[in-house]
Amino acid sequence: MAADATAKAPRDFTYITPRRRRVSEYEAVNLYGQPSIDGGWDIDPGMLRTPEGRPAWRVESTRLRHPDWFDFRDPSQLWQRTFTKLQAEQERSIERATEDAVAEGTFEDFDPVWLQEMARHYRVWSFVEWGLFRAVFSASRECLTDALSAAFTFEAFDRLRHAQDVVHYLLAIETAMPSFSDAGAKEVWLTDPVYQPLRELVERLMHVTDDWAEVAVVLNLVFDPIATETAVSRLIGRHAPLHGDGVTPAIVRTTERDRRRNRAWTEELVRMVTAAEVPSASANREIVSGWIESWTPAVVAATELLGAVHARFPQRSAEFSDLLKAVLSAQPDLHIDAEVGA
Amino acid sequence: MTTAVLAHDRIKDFDWAPSYVPGSTRYPTKFKIPGKTKDPFRTLVREYLSMEQEKDERQYGALEDVLSRTGAAARSDRGWMEALKLVLPMLVYAEYGAMKNMAQLVETVDNPELRQGYLTQALDEQRHVNQELYLLRHFARHAEDSEGFDRGMRVRGSNVFGRASRCCFENYFVNDPIESAITLSVVTETAYTNPLFVPLTEVAAFNGDDVTPGVFLSIQSDEARHMANGYSTLAAVLSVDENLPLAQEAFDRAFWCQHAFLDPLLGALYMYFTPQRINYVEKWQEWIVDDWVSGYIAKLERFGLKIPKHFAHAAERLQWLPHTAAMVGAATWPFHWWRFPGLDERGMEWMEQQFPGWHAIYGSFWEGYRALQDPKAGMIPFQAFPAAPPLCRVCAMPTVFPHPGAPTARVVEHAGRLHAFCSQPCQEIFDNCPERYLQMRAFDEIFDGWGLDEYIVKNGLLRADGRTLVAQPHVDDTKPMWTIDDIAKLGVEIVDPLRVLAAQNAGAADDSAAPTDGSEG
Numbered sequence A: 001m002a003a004d005a006t007a008k009a010p011r012d013f014t015y016i017t018p019r020r021r022r023v024s025e026y027e028a029v030n031l032y033g034q035p036s037i038d039g040g041w042d043i044d045p046g047m048l049r050t051p052e053g054r055p056a057w058r059v060e061s062t063r064l065r066h067p068d069w070f071d072f073r074d075p076s077q078l079w080q081r082t083f084t085k086l087q088a089e090q091e092r093s094i095e096r097a098t099e100d101a102v103a104e105g106t107f108e109d110f111d112p113v114w115l116q117e118m119a120r121h122y123r124v125w126s127f128v129e130w131g132l133f134r135a136v137f138s139a140s141r142e143c144l145t146d147a148l149s150a151a152f153t154f155e156a157f158d159r160l161r162h163a164q165d166v167v168h169y170l171l172a173i174e175t176a177m178p179s180f181s182d183a184g185a186k187e188v189w190l191t192d193p194v195y196q197p198l199r200e201l202v203e204r205l206m207h208v209t210d211d212w213a214e215v216a217v218v219l220n221l222v223f224d225p226i227a228t229e230t231a232v233s234r235l236i237g238r239h240a241p242l243h244g245d246g247v248t249p250a251i252v253r254t255t256e257r258d259r260r261r262n263r264a265w266t267e268e269l270v271r272m273v274t275a276a277e278v279p280s281a282s283a284n285r286e287i288v289s290g291w292i293e294s295w296t297p298a299v300v301a302a303t304e305l306l307g308a309v310h311a312r313f314p315q316r317s318a319e320f321s322d323l324l325k326a327v328l329s330a331q332p333d334l335h336i337d338a339e340v341g342a
Numbered sequence B: 001m002t003t004a005v006l007a008h009d010r011i012k013d014f015d016w017a018p019s020y021v022p023g024s025t026r027y028p029t030k031f032k033i034p035g036k037t038k039d040p041f042r043t044l045v046r047e048y049l050s051m052e053q054e055k056d057e058r059q060y061g062a063l064e065d066v067l068s069r070t071g072a073a074a075r076s077d078r079g080w081m082e083a084l085k086l087v088l089p090m091l092v093y094a095e096y097g098a099m100k101n102m103a104q105l106v107e108t109v110d111n112p113e114l115r116q117g118y119l120t121q122a123l124d125e126q127r128h129v130n131q132e133l134y135l136l137r138h139f140a141r142h143a144e145d146s147e148g149f150d151r152g153m154r155v156r157g158s159n160v161f162g163r164a165s166r167c168c169f170e171n172y173f174v175n176d177p178i179e180s181a182i183t184l185s186v187v188t189e190t191a192y193t194n195p196l197f198v199p200l201t202e203v204a205a206f207n208g209d210d211v212t213p214g215v216f217l218s219i220q221s222d223e224a225r226h227m228a229n230g231y232s233t234l235a236a237v238l239s240v241d242e243n244l245p246l247a248q249e250a251f252d253r254a255f256w257c258q259h260a261f262l263d264p265l266l267g268a269l270y271m272y273f274t275p276q277r278i279n280y281v282e283k284w285q286e287w288i289v290d291d292w293v294s295g296y297i298a299k300l301e302r303f304g305l306k307i308p309k310h311f312a313h314a315a316e317r318l319q320w321l322p323h324t325a326a327m328v329g330a331a332t333w334p335f336h337w338w339r340f341p342g343l344d345e346r347g348m349e350w351m352e353q354q355f356p357g358w359h360a361i362y363g364s365f366w367e368g369y370r371a372l373q374d375p376k377a378g379m380i381p382f383q384a385f386p387a388a389p390p391l392c393r394v395c396a397m398p399t400v401f402p403h404p405g406a407p408t409a410r411v412v413e414h415a416g417r418l419h420a421f422c423s424q425p426c427q428e429i430f431d432n433c434p435e436r437y438l439q440m441r442a443f444d445e446i447f448d449g450w451g452l453d454e455y456i457v458k459n460g461l462l463r464a465d466g467r468t469l470v471a472q473p474h475v476d477d478t479k480p481m482w483t484i485d486d487i488a489k490l491g492v493e494i495v496d497p498l499r500v501l502a503a504q505n506a507g508a509a510d511d512s513a514a515p516t517d518g519s520e521g
Helices: A002-007 A025-030 A080-104 A112-142 A146-176 A185-191 A196-208 A212-237 A248-273 A281-304 A307-312 A320-329 A336-341 B003-011 B045-069 B078-108 B112-142 B152-158 B160-170 B177-206 B212-238 B241-272 B280-303 B311-318 B321-331 B345-354 B358-371 B424-432 B452-458 B484-490 B497-512
Strands: B410-414 B417-421
Touching: A025 A146, A025 B112, A080 A146, A080 A248, A080 B045, A080 B112, A112 A146, A112 A185, A112 A196, A112 A212, A112 A307, A112 B078, A112 B112, A146 A212, A146 A248, A146 B003, A146 B045, A146 B078, A146 B112, A185 A196, A196 A212, A196 A281, A212 A248, A212 A281, A212 A307, A212 A320, A248 A281, A281 A320, A307 A320, B045 B112, B045 B212, B078 B112, B078 B152, B078 B160, B078 B177, B078 B212, B078 B241, B112 B152, B112 B212, B152 B160, B160 B241, B177 B212, B177 B241, B177 B280, B212 B241, B212 B280, B241 B280, B241 B311, B241 B321, B241 B424, B280 B311, B311 B321, B321 B358, B345 B358, B410 B424, B417 B424, B417 B497, B452 B484
Parallel strands: none
Antiparallel strands: B410 B417
């Protein structure tokens, strides 16, 4: 009897409804670590309360509603092992590119004005990434499923990585060229009028935006595609070669890879909450659209000021207004209406 | 200055005070947080990634390669596999709670030197969640009796001990964030990860399990950094004099809450599930008394922090806690998602030899347990007890400790409702902040009135054949297995003892027109 009973055992996790035919490694190692907010089979979303009376997780942590947050799957299917491997490889590629540049004396070929902008504008961006790391890490605490928590935690790590990579890289330049210094960049971040609207946006995301889904939508679908794309990809990544700098784009490309991944999971979140079968799809669509509409003008206005950085470059590939137009026209199309109407 | 030191100094300078918006107070604390402290965690992202990738490759490489192909999981002792069925889903929540703690501390501790340590620890905790679920799945695929491994995560929230584990681990993030940090880092990671992970790997190896040690040693290798995070957080907090009394009270509660669940659990795991037993009380002496108290806490004395108030009480009752927990777990075996092996003569001799006086308290229970292993006996040990004890409102464990002959349980009324406590310290913790516990529903309050058979069916505790229980009172496949029909015949019903007591009290009050419930508060 015992042999019969065990012979038919499922031999895999029975509580996961796989997205494909079988439970994937990503699903197996991530799902149901967090209790579900509506009780579900975990009975309680949390057992204890804080001294202020709040439970472990709260449905009001976002204005979006979904009948089962555990439906979420990160399209990248990353879990800690694959994430760590990916980022360790990216870091090694950056380290090698920097080492080679030091050995070959490449930094000497950089345009001197460009080097100043690296010390100023690129270094300022490390503060932006630090602030965004803080915002994303806080969102990871409150989100309503483990798969989202993992996506937020990885994104927080991406942003800390970007912030630290700027410092490591500029320090390598400083070591190779003792006259180079990025001292004073923090003061620029704190006082230069060019960066103040950006700093205000970052501070709002860090300290005021309590809705974790809003943090994801604003950051990955508005801020990064407009502000980070302009400040890092267009101003630094694309202008570096014009100033004799073939090294920095290799670093920028790793951050672009991360941004594409973070945009993809956020788009998947939006798709999930606005899918036709979701009862609150219409309300969710309005909320997401509202976030995008309310943040976009401020992000665009803050980004427009970066024209002052562009104006200082000795070599320019295009007018700043054209550059910004191209960035805005490449904004992700969310297809929200199509999904709901489907 | 080396470039590493320069890089570190610049990275520590990332934070700034917001000037456009007020600073957030998402996780308020009653502690005062200083702006400066020592950074314990001089590991930058780059080195961290490289180090963790190497560890991952070693550990997962072994699991994927030799251990899977050689059928290592199937060679492990059957009782030990049941212990892992029980403990792994519980531990996943501990790791998950630790991750949430880090995401709170980054808000609360306004100190750039610690913030990156918190994120790196959060990724470590994500690592441990993934590792433990990977291990569970490995056993679901390869263990001789896989049922239970396949659904522990599904059923832990409706199990009496699973709920107690959630209660224990929610202290890591559902509390004042600094008290949570003290609970997680100063008590659990510094005191308890050693008696948890080190003997766990030893017992696993003694019992033929070559799979688990690699995973847990790899997890344990991250813990030293977490202890450093905890030490620095605490040192920062204690550098402000007015925090000391608050920190001492938090430390006292934190220790008791972890002791109340972890010591009975770990003791029962290491002494009752395997033929190769280790004396948990000796391990406790080694890791908690000699190492933690004499080494670690002694270092904290310069800040004025003292050994937790109820430490001596915990040490005294430790002698019997694991045995009582094992007895309750075995008595309620059909409620669980694991099989509970009995004790043979050799096991009983070992117990008496290691714990003189054991036989007089527990001997007859285990003899009876053996007699009731066959479904033909028509009875489960649970039925031999006059009534189930109520569950503690603070630790969610049954109120039978340290042992049934000398219980320290008490029932009190608060805000029109009865609450049971396993001990005076648990009651003291409740009295300090009842709001933390008033929403908590005990296992028997949720399932009051359910038939045991109904509980088993509705909670998914039947095997793939739809009639045999996942749980069994033995791990021997040559012995008959209990089915849902055998359970249905028993007519066992889950009863909330506090409801019964409240009804009795109301009846007594009606009879005498005076409250005679004997309760306090």
